[in-house]
Amino acid sequence: MLPTLSALPVAWADPAAVFAGGPAREPHAFWLDAGPEAVTGWSWIGIGEPEPDHAVVHSVGLGTPRAAASSWGPFHGGWVGWIGYDDAAARAGAPHRDDTAAPDQLWLRATHFVAFDHAERRMWAVAPADDVEAFAAQATVWACAERPTVSPAARHIARARVSARVYARRIEQCRAAIREGDAYQLCLTTRFEVAGAEPIDPVAAHLRLRASSPAHHGGLIRSDDVALVSASPERFLEAAGGVVRTRPIKGTRPRGTDAATDAASAAELAASTKERAENVMIVDLMRNDLSRVCAPASVAVDALLAVESYPAVHQLVSTVGGRLLPHVTVAELLAATFPAGSMTGAPKLSAMTILHELEAAPRGVFAGCFGWVGADGALDLAMVIRSIVVHPGGAYVGAGGGITWGSDPEAEVAEVAVKARAPLAALGAHLPSGW
Numbered sequence: 205m206l207p208t209l210s211a212l213p214v215a216w217a218d219p220a221a222v223f224a225g226g227p228a229r230e231p232h233a234f235w236l237d238a239g240p241e242a243v244t245g246w247s248w249i250g251i252g253e254p255e256p257d258h259a260v261v262h263s264v265g266l267g268t269p270r271a272a273a274s275s276w277g278p279f280h281g282g283w284v285g286w287i288g289y290d291d292a293a294a295r296a297g298a299p300h301r302d303d304t305a306a307p308d309q310l311w312l313r314a315t316h317f318v319a320f321d322h323a324e325r326r327m328w329a330v331a332p333a334d335d336v337e338a339f340a341a342q343a344t345v346w347a348c349a350e351r352p353t354v355s356p357a358a359r360h361i362a363r364a365r366v367s368a369r370v371y372a373r374r375i376e377q378c379r380a381a382i383r384e385g386d387a388y389q390l391c392l393t394t395r396f397e398v399a400g401a402e403p404i405d406p407v408a409a410h411l412r413l414r415a416s417s418p419a420h421h422g423g424l425i426r427s428d429d430v431a432l433v434s435a436s437p438e439r440f441l442e443a444a445g446g447v448v449r450t451r452p453i454k455g456t457r458p459r460g461t462d463a464a465t466d467a468a469s470a471a472e473l474a475a476s477t478k479e480r481a482e483n484v485m486i487v488d489l490m491r492n493d494l495s496r497v498c499a500p501a502s503v504a505v506d507a508l509l510a511v512e513s514y515p516a517v518h519q520l521v522s523t524v525g526g527r528l529l530p531h532v533t534v535a536e537l538l539a540a541t542f543p544a545g546s547m548t549g550a551p552k553l554s555a556m557t558i559l560h561e562l563e564a565a566p567r568g569v570f571a572g573c574f575g576w577v578g579a580d581g582a583l584d585l586a587m588v589i590r591s592i593v594v595h596p597g598g599a600y601v602g603a604g605g606g607i608t609w610g611s612d613p614e615a616e617v618a619e620v621a622v623k624a625r626a627p628l629a630a631l632g633a634h635l636p637s638g639w
Contacts, residue, residue, distance in 0.1 A: 217347035225349030250317025285311035357632025393604025455479030455520025498526030570602025
């Protein structure tokens with residue numbers, strides 16, 4: 205059982221400086237990041253201890269209305285970590301392959317961390333009551349560090365799991381499966397590997413990625429020689445006070461080179477029949493998933509087909525929410541919803557089975573989820589997309605896209621390249637020829 209935490213205010217400082225001041229040098233550390241210029245939302249930086257029993261996290265109850273919110277944000281202590289795709293696919297009844305590059309699941313106990321309220325520009329040191337004063341003093345020392353500067357990464361050419369030509373052929377196989385009625389949408393993915401003579405520094409990679417691709421659910425979670433670095437734009441699940449929401453993304457267009465072309469790209473995305481249909485398919489799937497753990501008639505679409513813009517892409521985003529049944533646990537919520545429909549397609553089990561054959565390799569941490577689970581029954585998890593997984597042999601970046609009958613292989617290949625380019629660049633890597 206985790207201790208009850210308390211908080212003390214400390215003087216505002218740049219989160220990058222706070223992380224550099226202490227956690228960056230620790231073997232088990234986390235930085236859940238709202239972005240370098242964030243004016244809303246929260247960030248959390250801290251040092252954790254590996255949780256040996258993942259069942260402790262999964263048994264947390266979510267369905268009970270929450271106590272009054274604290275002034276130091278929605279995360280009141282618990283666990284920070286990730287869950288990968290492959291084991292979750294197996295639990296959902298799909299065939300799967302194990303990935304040995306990084307743990308499929310990793311959680312750090314979070315009892316000492318700094319919370320950043322970007323809207324109010326307030327900072328809190330959070331720790332057990334008997335240690336909060338000492339931790340506030342330590343956080344103040346961290347905050348005195350200089351904002352880190354990062355030199356360019358050593359140059360690499362990423363190794364593609366498959367060529368662009370093979371990926372395009374797999375898109376046609378997806379369309380054949382859709383024509384046969386075995387699925388009506390498939391999220392086809394691939395992987396790009398980066399190997400270096402020297403170990404890859406996940407802190408430097410995160411600083412580069414957050415500078416080029418700021419996102420409201422960025423993050424760095426490191427435990428010994430493995431790490432997840434993310435600039436995820438997609439919140440998977442948010443639960444608090446017995447209410448759960450999901451925000452699936454389906455539909456992508458690159459940003460324009462000037463105001464006119466950028467506006468035209470966003471407008472084209474909003475009007476795309478193919479992208480709108482793809483998004484609505486996943487909205488229907490997520491409504492069905494949430495209905496398994498939510499009160500009858502409580503699941504509703506809060507927002508549909510909204511265009512959100514990020515440094516590299518425009519995205520089509522919808523929001524689905526519902527009121528959780530009493531006593532629902534993290535395990536039960538994940539069993540109903542995970543892997544996310546935006547990363548599988550629909551119908552979900554059929555889609556995962558088809559993709560298992562087509563991709564012919566594990567996804568690993570990519571297409572999973574990461575974030576925090578509060579010991580008091582709240583959680584906030586984002587999709588592992590636009591992300592880097594660092595492991596002892598190097599690092600990898602996964603990318604993919606939703607395939608429907610209306611998909612154009614050339615456009616889908618280009619979309620994968622757009623999604624992979626920024627995470628690879630944070631590693632100093634270029635896409636291989638053909639991509």
